[in-house]
Amino acid sequence: MLLHAWLLLVALTTLTSGINPGVKVKLTQKGLDYGREIGIASIQKKLKTIKLPDVSGSQKVNPIGKVSYSFTNMHITNAGLPQSAVSLVPGAGIRLSIGNAYMSLNGNWRVKYLKIIKDSGSFDLSVSGLSITTTIAVNSDETGRPTVTGNNCAASVGDVSIKFHGGASWLYNLFKSFIAKALRSALEKQICPLVADAISDANPYLKTLNVLAKVDEYAEIQYSMVSSPVISASSVDAGLKGEFYNVGKHQEPPFTPAVFTMPSQSSNMLYIGLSSYTPNSAGFVYTTAGALSLYITDDMIPASSPLRLNTQTFGTFIPQIAKQFPGLMMKLLVKAGKSPVITFESNNATIKASGTVTAYAIQANGTLSPLFVLNMDGSVSAQVFVSGSRLAGSISLNELNLTLGTSYVGDFQVKSLDRIFQMVLKVVILPKLNAHLAKGYPLPTIGKMKLVNTQLQILKDYMLIGTDVQFSG
Template identity: 30%
Template sequence: MRAMARALPSLLLRLLLTSTPGALGTNPGLVARITDKGLEYVAREGSVVLQRELLRITLPDFTGDFKIKPFGRGHFEFHSLSIHSCELRGSALTPLPGQGLSLTISDSFIRVQGEWKVRKAFVLLSPAADSKTRIQARLHGSFDVQVKGITISVNLVLGREPSGRPTVTAPGCSSHIRDVEVDISGDLGWLLNLFHNKIESRFRRVLESKICEMLQNSVTSDLQPYLQTLPVSFLAPVMSLPEQYNRMVYFAISDYVFNTASMVYHEAGFLNFSITDDMVPPGSNIRLTTKSFRPFVPRLARLYPNMNLELQGAMASAPFLNFSPGNLSLTPLMEIEAFVLLPSSAKEPVFQLVVATNISAMLTFNTSKITGFLKPGKIQVELKESKVGVFNVELLEALLNYYILNTLYPKVNGKLAEGFPLPLLKDIRLYDPVLEIHKDFLFLGTNLQYVRA
């Protein structure tokens, strides 16, 4: 049943979390539209998974007493109950406006098999002594139960904690069985068949409660823990999805999702960089040495003759993507500080620069994630501080345009090439994806395919 939670409600829950009012606040970062085509597909595939998982349910034993004239009292026990076969003939998923999802499975069939045993006391009369002898008889056999007309209905209701983190509950679950037929075989099986109505009633109650119990436990143990891992951040812009319905599923991903990732990369130091002379191509005419920097800073070579330099750079702030119709842009601002590498291995700061540029970005959407690539524009350099006198900023600007394009941006593009995973399960595949750029968000559409293990 847990696999059912992962394969069916979990998938749609992840997609609908942020499209349900109140789930993630007023302006969510991820919105999804599930079309009728998508709902039908996932419901169909989910019923296949549920059918397989139902076969793994272990039903509880149950016991009871009976009294039938002229046999008197006895005690019965049904044990080793297991679902032998299962057929789910109809399933449907429907949205609950403003709440979540409703899953309904109807007109289904289950066959249960197991063992029974009876303890019955018989009294024998002795003709010679006119005495009574009590004998305990223990009889056993097997049984077969046909459970027909099963209907299951469960609601997945989405909400949020005061912190904004989403929650999911399954307060409404019902399971109804139209007909139960018990066939009991073995010694004294005919006796148990005399009160089959009582046994069938017990089977009905056990199965109805067990099915709902497993579904609700799955929500608690699988879906809710997943929601606790979702990050909650600042409010995103309002997104209005275009009216398209050809694909099964549509995503609208706010620019704040990518910008939050940028903040994480920035805080973790992934966007920092360092350039030393050994990183400069061997055939380059300009080296990271005080001698080579004489045209930029004449006094530098006199104060620190024949020494290597190191440039350390960092983003002044996390670079944010700007989304506009058909276009993505980025305006990072970098701070670069130069150090002389002294013979003592110490580093002597000599100047600081501020570097700005305009960058356009390309995004691609494949079967599992969104990847990106930055196309930087021309770099502009401003001198922030010089401890070594006059500085030729224009000449250094040309140098940095070459080296930063070949050091920093390949590193950033390497991270972007790793991509931003879409909120999908490992056994879900996408096909026929499309991607559009709108103001403040990306719009993605795709069809889904569930890959059975």
């Protein structure tokens, strides 16, 4: 899995333009340390793939003269990275430091001297005190997704010890210092390219960032990048667009994100702040798409309810309906007039909405005869929660105010209809909305990223999600 788990967290922080974000992300030191644990295991695996070239040559040795030698079939048998640390370098990136690493390898040796005498055997080489440092730079590609590269890598080998097997023991000392120096150089040259490869191997995973995430047939949410990350000594802070769009049509809402400030918390690996701009852009999308309208018929009312959608029931409150349209079923059209507005206060999310209710009598031939139009204003409370990697919720009615817009049956007291429309809201409209809200919409994630130990707070103007993460696959 290479370094991708750690770098995928960092990926959420690579941004490119200059508008206020609708969503903010904070990656803490705890998050970096989690990624380091996975990344170190991946680098260790990568180092075991080192392939050292055969080494051959000749050396003049007194008193026997020129001795030809070769060291072949060298391969790594073990590698360990017991000490490592990751830190943030303001303005540069993320520094990975590895110390007191060790490696071991074995191979074959062969010598020829006095033109006719040959000797051979095997050897084991142990490397200790290996150190590696590199800086990981985070950028964005043409799609707005993050890419990572390793820069300024340095690797040095501490001690090298060799144990020869087979052959004449007096030959060993001739080559110990030479082969140790040659293999030290060969190792140091290969380590940094392998570390750079391990970092680059994360890029295919980074391409799975849900920059444009489908919500349903009406909406998708964009998590494109809006500014460069701000790297401090303790966290990486960045912003994502966090805006809903109509599927296939990117129409900006008539409002912009307000500035909000994330708190300096660090007990979780990752913090995601979602401003009221994000759900308000969703309201704009669904209103523009005409999705916030619903025809209500009598078969949608529970059979146990004494209130029915027919002219007999409504005639009890508006006698002229029963007189003009006796014995007919009715249909209601509930339609949003403008986009709902959500506000966040401490521990409270409130949605204010307005619209119209048009009542029709259904004639025997199916023709709809309009009876009246009511203006409707109300508010609901929202309960918000994280479900998997999605933000979900439910709503409950706070208040409902009805006023008469147009009447086709003469004047009547709108107040007398409150009971009916309270019932319609509670047993038909709110359950349908809650069923949709329970599905939630996707949070910014990459690959098989799982949110764990998640907490959600509603604060002034935004929601704060604190979470740890796990990666699999």
